[in-house]
Amino acid sequence: MMRATAMILAAGRGDRMRPLTDSCPKPLLKVRGKPLIEWHLEALARSGVKSVVINTAWLEEQIPATLGDGSRWGLHIHYSMEGRDHGGALETAGGIAKALPLLDDTFWVVSADIFAPDFVFDPAKQEQFAQGDLLAHLWLVPNPDFHLKGDFGIGEDGLGLADEAGPDGLRWTFANFALVRRELCAHIPEGKRAALGPLLFEKMRERRISVEVWRGDWHNLGTPAQLESLASPGAQQKASA
Numbered sequence: 001m002m003r004a005t006a007m008i009l010a011a012g013r014g015d016r017m018r019p020l021t022d023s024c025p026k027p028l029l030k031v032r033g034k035p036l037i038e039w040h041l042e043a044l045a046r047s048g049v050k051s052v053v054i055n056t057a058w059l060e061e062q063i064p065a066t067l068g069d070g071s072r073w074g075l076h077i078h079y080s081m082e083g084r085d086h087g088g089a090l091e092t093a094g095g096i097a098k099a100l101p102l103l104d105d106t107f108w109v110v111s112a113d114i115f116a117p118d119f120v121f122d123p124a125k126q127e128q129f130a131q132g133d134l135l136a137h138l139w140l141v142p143n144p145d146f147h148l149k150g151d152f153g154i155g156e157d158g159l160g161l162a163d164e165a166g167p168d169g170l171r172w173t174f175a176n177f178a179l180v181r182r183e184l185c186a187h188i189p190e191g192k193r194a195a196l197g198p199l200l201f202e203k204m205r206e207r208r209i210s211v212e213v214w215r216g217d218w219h220n221l222g223t224p225a226q227l228e229s230l231a232s233p234g235a236q237q238k239a240s241a
Contacts, residue, residue, distance in 0.1 A: 027112035140172035
């Protein structure tokens with residue numbers, strides 16, 4: 001079996017997106033004529049990725065029914081069915097841990113509800129990451145209005161700072177794009193619910209995570225109003241400091 005080199009996190013309930021998510025999984029909500037998750041699948045395929053894992057839980061049967069085996073994008077899609085196997089979503093780190101048997105030693109991770117149509121899953125970046133020994137490489141964006149305190153600082157050496165701003169005086173927001181080494185989540189038992197955030201803070205304190213800034217078009221779609229704001233191609237907002 002070809003091990004996947006990317007994982008799309010798609011298991012969440014999307015409570016803030018109700019009532020739209022009462023009958024439709026959040027990753028299948030449409031932006032500019034196609035499901036949110038399809039933008040990622042197209043970008044991964046353009047970058048040469050061949051195999052992708054998608055985890056599911058809420059209304060999970062709709063996702064494989066809509067996306068199929070991935071062949072329309074030149075991809076092979078594996079499904080990690082958390083609802084069927086564990087009765088509900090396992091959160092971010094728990095979802096990655098369950099999917100590890102399907103994943104390569106290093107792989108991309110992206111949240112399905114992020115809209116960043118210009119992001120490139122650069123194979124050279126993945127190769128460079130694979131040759132090192134860091135546990136993760138994260139992309140950060142300038143803080144959006146709903147998260148002004150940010151998440152991480154950036155050290156002079158390019159490593160993430162969990163507890164302080166960087167030399168630039170800033171903390172930045174995690175864009176939900178990352179390269180990950182399987183070691184990051186390998187200690188989590190299959191079926192255990194676990195969030196990724198605390199693990200990232202812990203490993204940053206151990207100087208095992210690097211970061212870089214992404215300044216392209218980026219939206220974390222949490223509410224119907226945010227989704228509606230992207231209804232037309234002209235409705236773009238560049239990430240800016």
